[in-house]
Structures are given as structure tokens and as C-alpha cells.
Amino acid sequence: MSETHERLLYPFSAIVGQEQMKTALILNAVNPSIGGVLIKGERGTAKSTSVRSLAALLPEHEVMVGCEFQCDPNDRASMCEKCLKNKDPHSVKERMKVVELPVSATEDMVVGTLDISTAIKTGERKFEPGVLAQAHRNILYVDEINLLNDHIVDVLLDAAAMGVNTIEREGISYSHPSKFILVGTMNPEEGDLRPQLLDRFGLCVNVEGLDDPDTRLQVILRREEFEANPQKFIKKWSKEDNALAKRIVKAQKLLPKVTIPKDMLTMIVSICIDLGVDGHRGDINMMKTSKTLAAYAGRKEVNEDDIRQAAELVLAHRMRKSPFDNEDLDRKRIEESIERSKNEDSGAQESPDDSGKGGNPKGSKNFEASDPFA
Numbered sequence: 001m002s003e004t005h006e007r008l009l010y011p012f013s014a015i016v017g018q019e020q021m022k023t024a025l026i027l028n029a030v031n032p033s034i035g036g037v038l039i040k041g042e043r044g045t046a047k048s049t050s051v052r053s054l055a056a057l058l059p060e061h062e063v064m065v066g067c068e069f070q071c072d073p074n075d076r077a078s079m080c081e082k083c084l085k086n087k088d089p090h091s092v093k094e095r096m097k098v099v100e101l102p103v104s105a106t107e108d109m110v111v112g113t114l115d116i117s118t119a120i121k122t123g124e125r126k127f128e129p130g131v132l133a134q135a136h137r138n139i140l141y142v143d144e145i146n147l148l149n150d151h152i153v154d155v156l157l158d159a160a161a162m163g164v165n166t167i168e169r170e171g172i173s174y175s176h177p178s179k180f181i182l183v184g185t186m187n188p189e190e191g192d193l194r195p196q197l198l199d200r201f202g203l204c205v206n207v208e209g210l211d212d213p214d215t216r217l218q219v220i221l222r223r224e225e226f227e228a229n230p231q232k233f234i235k236k237w238s239k240e241d242n243a244l245a246k247r248i249v250k251a252q253k254l255l256p257k258v259t260i261p262k263d264m265l266t267m268i269v270s271i272c273i274d275l276g277v278d279g280h281r282g283d284i285n286m287m288k289t290s291k292t293l294a295a296y297a298g299r300k301e302v303n304e305d306d307i308r309q310a311a312e313l314v315l316a317h318r319m320r321k322s323p324f325d326n327e328d329l330d331r332k333r334i335e336e337s338i339e340r341s342k343n344e345d346s347g348a349q350e351s352p353d354d355s356g357k358g359g360n361p362k363g364s365k366n367f368e369a370s371d372p373f374a
Contacts, residue, residue: 008230012053013240015046016219017210024203024313025054026244028181030251031292035202035285036160036182038145038193038317045207047185051141052098057245060093061137068129069136069176070094078163078177099135099180101142101156110155114169127174132156132165135180145184146191153193156182157200199278202285204317247296255295260287260302267307270341275333277318285314308338 015022024037039047063070064083071083073091083089101110112130131140132155140160145153159165165178184201186193198204210216226233268286277283289310290302297306311334319333 008234009053009056010049010226011234011237011241012050012057013244014222014226014233014237015050015053016222017215018046018050018207020205020313021047021050021207023309024205025050025183026248027203027289027292027296027313028183029054029058029248030296031255031288032179032181034288034292035200036184037203037205038198038201039183039185039205039207040188041185041207042187042189042209045209047207048141048143051139051183051185055096055098055139057241057248058096059245059249060095062091063094063137065090065092069133069178070138071177072137078179080176097134097138098141099131099138101131101140101148103144103147105131105148105152107152107155110152111165111167112174114167114172114174127167127176129176130165132159132178132180133176136176136178138180140180140182142182142184144186144190146186146188146193150194150197153197157197161200198317199281201317203289203313205313206316250298251292251295254298254300255292257300258291258294258302259300260291260294264290264302264304264307267304267338267341268310270344271307271311271334271337272315274337274340275315275319277315282315282318286310289314304338308334311338 012022021039024039028034028037041047062073064073064079064086067080067083069080069083071079073083073089076084108130110131112133113128114126140156142148142156159178160180160182163177163179164175166173166175182201192198210219222233265287268283268290272282272286286307290306293306293309294300294302312331315334
């Protein structure tokens with residue numbers, strides 16, 4: 001992406017509404033291990049604009065010169081074979097890019113190809129990089145992900161979870177780093193993803209067109225102003241975008257120091273059980289997301305509000321629900337579950353132990369909030 005094109009991108013801070021979608025994108029920028037975000041909604045709701053604007057907002061990072069995987073010179077553990085063998089490494093600073101995957105993509109386009117004949121003749125593995133190589137340390141954007149072949153989606157999610165892409169052909173294998181922020185968008189009217197694939201996205205948000213007349217008017221006026229003079233509009237919003245970029249970097253540095261009290265962990269588990277969440281991805285992602293929310297807020301400890309917000313982002317696509325359930329009902333169920341968890345914890349604290357001297361009975365969920373669990 002050229003600098004000229006970057007300068008003409010619509011500012012992230014100028015996007016009207018869609019706060020939950022913007023928050024989900026920012027959280028993945030702070031902590032890519034969350035596992036990406038699936039954005040479900042109708043056309044014209046700023047989905048692709050938000051993704052591209054976020055990339056332009058994020059700070060530059062160092063990449064190895066001549067590396068097709070954009071390896072980080074400060075992270076030997078994740079370097080490709082070529083960079084590890086490089087005795088005279090040089091690096092340059094580059095901005096994160098948005099790598100787009102077309103709906104028509106084949107498996108070879110995604111994972112890359114191995115030249116089997118060269119390998120047999122010379123014994124050397126000749127690898128032609130695919131989209132997953134380009135996406136390393138960038139944003140991988142898949143529009144209409146629900147229209148992709150299920151196997152391709154599976155490959156993307158595997159790489160996103162493992163941080164490595166492995167290709168195997170005729171008994172020959174090749175692996176390279178592939179850590180990226182996965183953003184998938186889709187219109188539910190055109191079909192949904194299988195539950196097994198939905199579950200593997202860290203976060204999920206539903207976006208809709210704005211109903212408030214004043215807010216819709218603001219969308220029109222800002223777009224008109226941007227198209228009339230993009231440079232002037234971008235400069236007008238540069239202060240907000242710069243402040244947001246600094247906040248993201250600050251949150252990235254704070255994240256390793258954030259702790260989560262055991263009573264908050266208990267609340268996460270209780271909510272997931274209460275709402276019928278299958279498996280353990282929901283619990284783990286709620287823990288990661290709540291810690292990231294705390295870091296983004298500038299705090300070193302997770303609180304109940306972080307759990308509440310994380311639940312909406314993490315459980316929306318994991319809750320057992322009827323076809324007629326909506327977002328308001330989801331929020332109500334989450335809030336009711338949080339209250340039940342608090343009441344259960346409170347009751348456990350007040351109940352006497354077996355000796356009659358008070359305290360917690362065996363199996364109680366009560367933990368001291370001051371005893372943090374990182």
C-alpha cells in the first residue's frame with residue numbers, strides 16, 4: 001500500500017456509530033491472540049472502511065529486508081528459515097497492510113505451493129508464497145467469508161490459531177510463520193457459517209444501518225466533506241486518530257501486566273455454563289478479551305464491566321439460542337447470568353462451613369478479589 005493511498009483513507013475516528021465493531025477491531029489490534037473478529041451485517045455499514053482505516057492508524061513495525069514473510073528482526077522464535085540463516089540482516093519500517101482474500105480463492109492461492117519436481121531433483125524445497133505468507137504481521141480481510149469453501153475457511157482459522165502455515169505435498173512439507181489479525185465480514189441474508197467455524201472466531205459483532213435521523217445525516221455530511229477535500233478532512237481528524245494510535249500502543253505494553261481476580265474468572269465460567277456455551281473457547285476468549293479491555297482502559301486489573309463487555313463480544317455467536325433471538329435478548333440473558341453469578345458468590349460467602357464457624361463450604365466458588373490470577 002502506497003503512502004499516497006494511505007493518506008486518502010477515511011479516518012477511523014471519523015466513522016459514525018458502529019462502536020461495538022470498532023471496539024472489536026481495536027481489541028484485536030491490541031491483542032491479536034484474541035483470534036480475529038467476524039462482522040455480520042448488511043451492506044453499506046462501514047465494515048470494509050473500518051478495517052482499512054484501522055490498518056492506516058496502526059504504527060509502523062520493523063520487517064526484515066527481502067523477506068517474503070515480513071519477519072520481525074526482534075523475534076527469532078518466529079523467523080522463517082531464510083531470516084534465521086541471514087548473517088547480515090537489515091530491517092526497514094513498514095505499515096501494516098490489509099491483505100484481501102477473494103471469494104474465488106483456491107487452497108494453493110491461500111497456503112502457497114511447493115515445486116515437487118525441484119525438490120526431487122535438487123533436494124531443495126522451492127516454495128511459492130500464498131496469501132497466508134503475505135498476511136503475516138498484517139490484517140487478513142475476507143469479505144463474504146460465508147461464501148468461501150468451508151475447507152478454505154478451516155485453513156485460515158487453523159493458521160490464525162497456530163500462527164504457522166504448513167503445506168504438505170507428496171511427503172514434502174514446508175512451514176512458515178503466519179500471524180495475522182483475521183477479519184471476516186458477511187451478510188447473514190446470503191447464508192451463515194457452520195457453528196464449528198463460527199466458534200473459532202474470537203469475537204463476533206452484528207452491525208446494522210443507523211436508524212437515528214441525526215446520526216444518518218452525520219454520515220452523509222462527513223462523507224461529503226471527505227470526498228470534497230480528502231487531505232483537509234484527514235488533517236481535521238488527525239488529532240483523534242493519533243490519540244487513538246497512542247492509546248493502542250500503550251495498551252499493548254500494559255497488557256502483559258494485567259491480572260484477573262479469581263472471582264472474575266469464576267464469573268466467566270458461570271456465565272458460559274449458564275448460557276450453554278459448548279467447549280472452552282468461549283471461557284478462554286472471555287478471559288483474553290476482558291484483560292485486553294482492561295489494558296485499553298489503562299487498568300491493570302479486570303473488573304465486572306470488562307466481563308460484561310467481553311461477554312457480548314465473545315458469546316454472541318456461541319450462545320444456544322432460538323432463531324428469533326436478537327441482540328437485546330442476548331444482552332438481557334448475559335446481564336441476568338452476571339447477576340446470578342454475583343448472587344451465588346455472595347451466598348457462598350455468607351454460608352457457614354462444616355464446623356459451624358462460618359467461612360466457605362467445600363466446593364464454594366468464593367475467591368478473594370485481591371488474589372489475582374494473571
